[in-house]
Amino acid sequence: MTEKFSFEEIQNTLRQMGEKALEASRALGVLNSSDKNRCLIKMAEELEASADEIKSANAKDLEAGKAKGLSGSMLDRLKLDSERIQAMADGLREVAALEDPVGQNISTTVRPNGIRIDKVSVPIGVIGIVYESRPNVTVDAAGLCLKAGNAVILRGGSEAINSNLVLAHCLNRAGVMTGLPDGAVQLIPMVDRQAVSVMLKMDKYIDLIIPRGGEGLIRAVVEQATIPVIKHYKGVCHLYIDAEADMKMAAEVVENAKCQRPGVCNAIETLLISKEVADKFIPPFLENMRENGVELRGDEEFRKYDPEAKIATEEDYYAEYVDLILAVKIVDDVESAVRHVNKYGSKHSDGIITENPIAAEYFLSRVDSSTVYHNASTRFTDGFEFGMGAEIGISTDKLHARGPMGLNELTSYKYLVHGTGQIRK
Amino acid sequence: MTEKFSFEEIQNTLRQMGEKALEASRALGVLNSSDKNRCLIKMAEELEASADEIKSANAKDLEAGKAKGLSGSMLDRLKLDSERIQAMADGLREVAALEDPVGQNISTTVRPNGIRIDKVSVPIGVIGIVYESRPNVTVDAAGLCLKAGNAVILRGGSEAINSNLVLAHCLNRAGVMTGLPDGAVQLIPMVDRQAVSVMLKMDKYIDLIIPRGGEGLIRAVVEQATIPVIKHYKGVCHLYIDAEADMKMAAEVVENAKCQRPGVCNAIETLLISKEVADKFIPPFLENMRENGVELRGDEEFRKYDPEAKIATEEDYYAEYVDLILAVKIVDDVESAVRHVNKYGSKHSDGIITENPIAAEYFLSRVDSSTVYHNASTRFTDGFEFGMGAEIGISTDKLHARGPMGLNELTSYKYLVHGTGQIRK
Numbered sequence: 001m002t003e004k005f006s007f008e009e010i011q012n013t014l015r016q017m018g019e020k021a022l023e024a025s026r027a028l029g030v031l032n033s034s035d036k037n038r039c040l041i042k043m044a045e046e047l048e049a050s051a052d053e054i055k056s057a058n059a060k061d062l063e064a065g066k067a068k069g070l071s072g073s074m075l076d077r078l079k080l081d082s083e084r085i086q087a088m089a090d091g092l093r094e095v096a097a098l099e100d101p102v103g104q105n106i107s108t109t110v111r112p113n114g115i116r117i118d119k120v121s122v123p124i125g126v127i128g129i130v131y132e133s134r135p136n137v138t139v140d141a142a143g144l145c146l147k148a149g150n151a152v153i154l155r156g157g158s159e160a161i162n163s164n165l166v167l168a169h170c171l172n173r174a175g176v177m178t179g180l181p182d183g184a185v186q187l188i189p190m191v192d193r194q195a196v197s198v199m200l201k202m203d204k205y206i207d208l209i210i211p212r213g214g215e216g217l218i219r220a221v222v223e224q225a226t227i228p229v230i231k232h233y234k235g236v237c238h239l240y241i242d243a244e245a246d247m248k249m250a251a252e253v254v255e256n257a258k259c260q261r262p263g264v265c266n267a268i269e270t271l272l273i274s275k276e277v278a279d280k281f282i283p284p285f286l287e288n289m290r291e292n293g294v295e296l297r298g299d300e301e302f303r304k305y306d307p308e309a310k311i312a313t314e315e316d317y318y319a320e321y322v323d324l325i326l327a328v329k330i331v332d333d334v335e336s337a338v339r340h341v342n343k344y345g346s347k348h349s350d351g352i353i354t355e356n357p358i359a360a361e362y363f364l365s366r367v368d369s370s371t372v373y374h375n376a377s378t379r380f381t382d383g384f385e386f387g388m389g390a391e392i393g394i395s396t397d398k399l400h401a402r403g404p405m406g407l408n409e410l411t412s413y414k415y416l417v418h419g420t421g422q423i424r425k
Numbered sequence: 426m427t428e429k430f431s432f433e434e435i436q437n438t439l440r441q442m443g444e445k446a447l448e449a450s451r452a453l454g455v456l457n458s459s460d461k462n463r464c465l466i467k468m469a470e471e472l473e474a475s476a477d478e479i480k481s482a483n484a485k486d487l488e489a490g491k492a493k494g495l496s497g498s499m500l501d502r503l504k505l506d507s508e509r510i511q512a513m514a515d516g517l518r519e520v521a522a523l524e525d526p527v528g529q530n531i532s533t534t535v536r537p538n539g540i541r542i543d544k545v546s547v548p549i550g551v552i553g554i555v556y557e558s559r560p561n562v563t564v565d566a567a568g569l570c571l572k573a574g575n576a577v578i579l580r581g582g583s584e585a586i587n588s589n590l591v592l593a594h595c596l597n598r599a600g601v602m603t604g605l606p607d608g609a610v611q612l613i614p615m616v617d618r619q620a621v622s623v624m625l626k627m628d629k630y631i632d633l634i635i636p637r638g639g640e641g642l643i644r645a646v647v648e649q650a651t652i653p654v655i656k657h658y659k660g661v662c663h664l665y666i667d668a669e670a671d672m673k674m675a676a677e678v679v680e681n682a683k684c685q686r687p688g689v690c691n692a693i694e695t696l697l698i699s700k701e702v703a704d705k706f707i708p709p710f711l712e713n714m715r716e717n718g719v720e721l722r723g724d725e726e727f728r729k730y731d732p733e734a735k736i737a738t739e740e741d742y743y744a745e746y747v748d749l750i751l752a753v754k755i756v757d758d759v760e761s762a763v764r765h766v767n768k769y770g771s772k773h774s775d776g777i778i779t780e781n782p783i784a785a786e787y788f789l790s791r792v793d794s795s796t797v798y799h800n801a802s803t804r805f806t807d808g809f810e811f812g813m814g815a816e817i818g819i820s821t822d823k824l825h826a827r828g829p830m831g832l833n834e835l836t837s838y839k840y841l842v843h844g845t846g847q848i849r850k
Contacts, residue, residue, distance in 0.1 A: 026767065030790055109812055115801050117811060124823050125793070203647070207823050222628070226647050228654070228824045249846035256848035342451065351842075364841050365455055368550070376540050376844025385849070386542060386840075387534055398549050398632050398837040399653045400825040412823040415811075416789050417776075419801025421674035423681035424810070 005190050013190065014198045017153060018205030020183030021126045025151035027181040029123045033100035039178045040096035040143055044089040046174035047139065050166070051085050057162040058135070065159050077133045078160055088139040088167075095143045098389045101407040102149045115419045121411045123149030125207040128199055130155045130221055132213035135163040141210075142171050142185045144392050148410035151184050153206060155199060157213075158191035165189060200225040207412075212393055230401055232393040234320040235265030235348035237378045240337040240363065242354035243276035249375060250353040251284060256377040257351070259292040263322045265394060266349050266381040270317060270327040272337045278305065278330050294324045301330035317344040334359045338366045345369060347396050349378040370396065370403035430615050438615065439623045442578060443630030445608030446551045450576035452606040454548045458525035464603045465521040465568060469514040471599035472564065475591070476510050482587040483560070490584050502558045503585055513564040513592075520568045523814045526832040527574045540844045546836045548574030550632040553624055555580045555646055557638035560588040566635075567596050567610045569817050573835035576609050578631060580624060582638075583616035590614060625650040632837075637818055655826055657818040659745040660690030660773035662803045665762040665788065667779035668701035674800060675778040676709060681802040682776070684717040688747045690819060691774050691806040695742060695752040697762045703730065703755050719749045726755035742769040759784045763791045770794060772821050774803040795821065795828035 005013070028036075047054070058080040065075050106119040127150045131137045138154055145152040156164040168187035175184050188195050200209060200221060209229045211221040218231050239257055241250045257268040273281055282305045289296060296302075297312040309328070316327045317340070331337050334352070341350050351373030352363040360374040371381045381404060383391025388406030395401045401409035430438075453461075472479070483505040490500050531544040552575045556562045563579055570577040581589040593612035601607050613620050625634060625646060634654045636646040643656050664682055666675045682693040698706055707730045714721060721727075722737040734753070741752045742765070756762050759777070766775050776798030777788040785799040796806045806829060808816025813831030820826045826834035 026791070026793070029793075111810070111812060115805060222651050228822065230824075246846070252848055253846060260849055366451070368451070368454075369839065371840040371842060373842045374844065376842055376847045377849050379849035380540060380842065380847070381840075385536070387536060397653065399655075402837055403840050412827055414794065415796040415806075415828050417796060417798045417801055417805065419799065421671070421678060422801045422805070423677055424685055424802050424804035 005192055007194060010190060010192060010195050010198055014188070014195065014202060017183075017186050017188070018126070018202050021151040021153050021186060022205050024181035024183035025123065025125045025149075028146070028151055028184055029102075029125075029149050031149065031180075035179060036100070036147060036149070037096040039175050039180045040092045040147065042178045043143070043171050043174040044092040044096075046170045047085060047089045047092070047167070050170050051082060054080055054085055054163065054166050054170070055082075057166040060162045061160050068159070070159065074133060074159075078135065078163075080135055080163055084136060088136050091140055092143045095147050095390055098147065098407060100147070101411045106413055113422050115417050115422050118416045118418070119413055120416060121408070122414050124410060124412045126151045126153065126205055127410070128153045128155065128202075128206045128209045128227065130196060130199075130209060130211045130213070130217065132157045132217060133160055135160045135167060137212060138164045138167040138187065139171065141212075141392060142168070144390055144407060144410060146175075146180075146184060148407050150410060152186070153199065154185070154187040155196055156187065161191050196221075197224055200227060203227045210393065228400075230395050230399075230405070231397050233348075233396040234346050235267070235394070235396075236270070236318065236320050236344060236346040237266060237268045237348050238270045238272055238341045238345060238350040239268050239378065240272040240331070240334065240341070240350075240352045241274060241277060241281055242334060242337075242352055242356060242359050243274040244356040244359065245274075245277060245281070245353040246355055247277070247280060250281060251288060253351070253353055253375070253377050254285065255288055255292065257379055258289075258294060258326050259324070260379060262324050264379075265320070265322075266378050267322070268326070268378055269319060269321050270329065270340075270344065272329050272331050272340055273302070274334075274337075275301070275330050275332060282306070289326065292324065294326050296326055296328055298328040299330060302328045320346070334362050338363060341367050341369070347398075348394065349373065349381040351376065351378050370394070430617055430620075432619060435615060435617060435620050435623055439613070439620065439627060442608075442611050442613070443551070443627050446576040446578050446611060447630045449606035449608035450548065450550045450574075453571070453576055453609055454527075454550075454574050456574065456605075460604060461525070461572060461574070462521040464600050464605045465517045465572065467603045468568070468596050468599040469517040469521075471595045472510060472514045472517070472592070475595050476507060479505055479510055479588065479591050479595070480507075482591040485587045486585050493584070495584065499558060499584075503560065503588070505560055505588055509561065513561050516565055517568045520572050520815055523572065523832060525572070526836045531838055538847050540842050540847050543841045543843070544838050545841060546833070547839050549835060549837045551576045551578065551630055552835070553578045553580065553631045553634045553652065555621060555624075555634060555636045555638070555642065557582040557642060558585055560585045560592060562637060563589045563592040563612065564596065566637075566817060567593070569815055569832060569835060571600075571605075571609060573832050575835060577611070578624065579610070579612040580621055581612065586616050621646075622649055625652060628652045635818065653825075655820050655824075655830070656822050658773075658821040659771050660692070660819070660821075661695070661743065661745050661769060661771040662691060662693045662773050663695045663697055663766045663770060663775040664693050664803065665697040665756070665759065665766070665775075665777045666699060666702060666706055667759060667762075667777055667781060667784050668699040669781040669784065670699075670702060670706070670778040671780055672702070672705060675706060676713060678776070678778055678800070678802050679710065680713055680717065682804055683714075683719060683751050684749065685804060687749050689804075690745070690747075691803050692747070693751070693803055694744060694746050695754065695765075695769065697754050697756050697765055698727070699759075699762075700726070700755050700757060707731070714751065717749065719751050721751055721753055723753040724755060727753045745771070759787050763788060766792050766794070772823075773819065774798065774806040776801065776803050795819070
C-alpha cells in the first residue's frame with residue numbers, strides 16, 4: 001500500500017465506510033444470538049482456510065518492516081504463523097460460545113400511572129478501533145464487537161497493513177456468506193495519518209473509539225476525537241506491605257505481581273513498605289528479587305537496606321517499566337501509602353497486604369483505581385480472571401467501563417416504555 | 426466582572442481550582458450519607474438566609490443584560506426572585522431525601538481460586554458543568570453532584586456571573602461549615618471564553634464534562650474537550666400512527682406530545698401517519714391542531730388533506746422547533762417510519778401508536794433512541810417521571826448514561842478484590 005491519497009479522497013472513502021457501517025449496525029443490532037454465533041464460527045473457518053493467503057500478506061509486512069529497520073521484538077509482534085492464525089480462529093469460537101450480552105433486561109419499573117419501563121441492553125452501534133502493530137487485534141476486536149451486535153471500523157498500524165487487509169476481508173467475506181450485512185467489519189485501507197484524524201471526527205457514524213496501544217497513540221486519539229473514547233492507559237500498579245502484613249504472603253504476592261509476567265499492565269511497578277515491617281520484610285525480599293533478576297530503585301530509607309539500589313527519582317515513581325525493574329519506597333503508614341498511590345498511580349490496579357481489616361478497608365475505599373486488592377496479586381485484573389470470558393482491554397477511565405472490559409461493556413442500553421395511551425398531565 | 430485576565434492567569438487560576446477540586450473529591454468520596462445530607466440541608470438554609478445578597482447580585486446581572494439588549498425571555502430566564510430562590514433551596518432538600526447512589530453493591534463474584542470480586546458504586550470524582558443563562562443550574566447541578574460524592578467545577582454564562590458567584594459562594598460556605606472539604610463547589614470566576622477552553626483540557630483533574638445549553642455550546646465543548654463529555658443534544662422526537670392504531674388514543678397522545686409543553690425536548694416535532702389510516706385520522710387531527718394553534722408543515726400526500734399546510738422541507742424534518750409547529754409525513758408502513766426516525770431523529774424519544782404487537786416490537790427494537798414508546802406520550806422521558814427522583818439532564822449519547830440521568834448516572838464503579846494470598850499461576 002504505497003499509493004498516496006488526497007485529503008478529499010480520504011474523506012470520501014471514510015464517509016462511505018461510515019455510512020456502510022451505520023447501515024450494517026442497524027441490521028446487526030437485531031440479529032439473534034445463533035445467527036451471530038454462526039457468523040463467528042464461519043469466520044474462524046475462513047481464517048483457517050485462508051492461512052496461506054494470510055501468511056503471504058504477512059510476509060510482505062515483515063519484509064517491509066525489516067527494510068524499515070523495525071526491532072526484533074516489533075517484528076515478532078507483527079508475525080503471523082500457523083499457530084497464531086489458529087489462535088485467532090480459536091478465539092472467535094470462544095467468543096461464539098459466550099452468552100449474548102444484547103437483549104438482557106436490566107430492570108423493569110411500573111410507574112403509578114401504569115406505564116412499564118424496561119431498561120434493556122442494546123449494541124452501542126459502530127465502534128472504531130485504533131491500534132498498533134499486532135495484527136491479531138483485527139480479529140479479536142472484530143469478534144467481540146460483532147458478538148455484542150456492533151459494526152466495527154478498524155484502523156491498524158501501517159506496518160501491518162497487508163496482513164490486516166487480508167484478515168478483515170476474510171472476516172467480512174465469511175460474515176456476508178452467513179447473513180451478516182456487508183460492512184459489519186471494515187478496515188481503513190489507507191495508511192496516511194490523516195485518515196485517523198478524519199475517522200476521529202466522524203461522530204455522525206461512529207459511537208465509540210477504543211484506542212489500543214502506547215501512551216502517545218492514546219493521547220493523540222483523545223486530543224483529536226469528537227467521538228467518545230475509552231482509554232486503556234498504562235498500568236502503574238502498586239502493592240503496599242502494611243505493618244500487619246503476613247510476611248510469607250507478602251513475599252509471595254510481591255514476587256508474583258512483579259515477576260510472573262513483568263511486561264503486562266497489571267504487574268506492579270512500585271512497592272510501598274510500612275516502616276514498621278521494613279527490618280523484617282526487606283532482607284528476604286532482597287534475596288528473592290536478586291534471584292529473579294529484578295533491578296531495584298529506592299528512596300533513602302530503603303537504600304539503608306540495599307546500598308546498591310539506584311536512587312528512585314520522581315520519574316521512577318511515575319514510570320511504567322513493563323520490565324524487571326521495581327521502584328521501592330518506605331512509608332509511614334497506610335495513609336501515606338494511599339497518598340502515594342493516588343498521586344503516582346494510573347488508576348489501574350493496586351493492592352494492600354495486611355491482616356488488619358481496618359487498614360484494608362481504609363486502603364480499598366480511598367485508592368482511586370479500577371481494581372483494589374486486599375491480600376491478592378494485582379495480576380488478576382483481567383477479563384478472563386474476572387470471569388467475563390473475554391476482554392477487549394482494561395479501561396483506566398471512569399465513564400461507561402472501568403477495569404476489564406468484556407462483552408457487557410461493549411453494549412449500551414435503551415428504555416422501552418409500554419403504555420395503554422398514557423399522557424402527561 | 427469586567428477585569429481582563431491574561432492566558433497565564435487563567436491557566437494558573439484553573440489549575441489551582443482543579444487541584445482543590447481533586448483534593449476535595451477524595452474527601453467527599455468517603456463521606457457517609459448523613460454527612461452529605463446535612464451539608465445539602467445547610468446549603469438550602471444558607472440560600473434562604475442569603476436571599477437579599479442573591480437578589481442584589483442578580484439585579485446587577487439583569488441591569489447589564491438590559492444594557493446589552495438581551496431579549497425579554499432571556500432576561501426572564503436570568504431572573505432570581507424570592508420564589509425561585511425558595512425553589513432552589515427546596516430542590517436541595519429533595520436531593521438530600523433521595524437514596525445515596527454511592528456504596529451500592531452492584532455484583533459479587535467468587536472465582537474458583539477463592540478471590541471475591543465486589544463491584545461497588547463510587548463517585549466519578551470531579552465533574553465540570555458548562556451551562557448557559559439560568560443561574561438555578563448552579564444550585565441544582567451542584568446539589569446532585571455532591572449527593573453522588575463528586576466535587577464540581579461550574580462554568581456558567583457570562584450574563585449570570587454575579588448571581589452565579591454569590592450562589593456558589595453560598596453553597597461552598599455552607600458546605601465548609603458542615604464538614605465538606607473546601608473546594609467541593611467552585612465556580613470559574615472569569616467570564617473569558619479562554620477559561621472554558623482551558624477547563625476542557627484539564628483531564629488531569631476533571632473526570633467528566635456535562636454541557637447544558639444549546640447545540641452551539643455543546644458542539645464547541647465536544648470539539649475542544651479532552652475530557653469525556655456526556656451530551657444532552659436536542660430532541661427531535663416522533664410519533665408514528667400505525668395502520669392498526671386506536672384512533673382515539675392516537676389523537677390524545679399526539680395532542681399531549683405536541684401541545685402540553687411544546688418548549689421542551691421530549692415534545693414531538695414530527696408526526697408520521699400510516700397511509701392506511703390517513704383518511705380516518707387526519708380530519709379530526711386537523712381540527713384538534715387548529716384548536717391548539719399548531720402550525721402544520723407536511724409532505725405532498727398530507728397536503729392533499731390540508732392544502733393550507735406549508736410544504737415540509739428536509740430542514741423541517743431535522744428541526745427541533747420547541748414551538749407550536751409540527752412536521753407531518755404520510756408513510757407506507759412501520760418500516761418506512763423506522764427509517765425516517767433513524768435518519769432525522771436525535772436518538773431522544775420516539776413512539777408508535779398501534780394495537781398490533783408485531784408492529785410495536787418492530788418499532789421498539791429498531792428505533793435507535795434512548796427511549797422508545799408503545800402507546801404512550803413521549804413527554805414521559807424525564808428523571809422524575811422515570812422514578813429517579815432527580816435529573817441532571819437527558820443524555821442523547823450511548824456511553825455511560827443514556828436517556829434521563831439521575832443520581833446513579835453520576836457514579837462510576839470499582840472492583841474490590843478480597844483474597845487470602847492468591848497469586849496468578
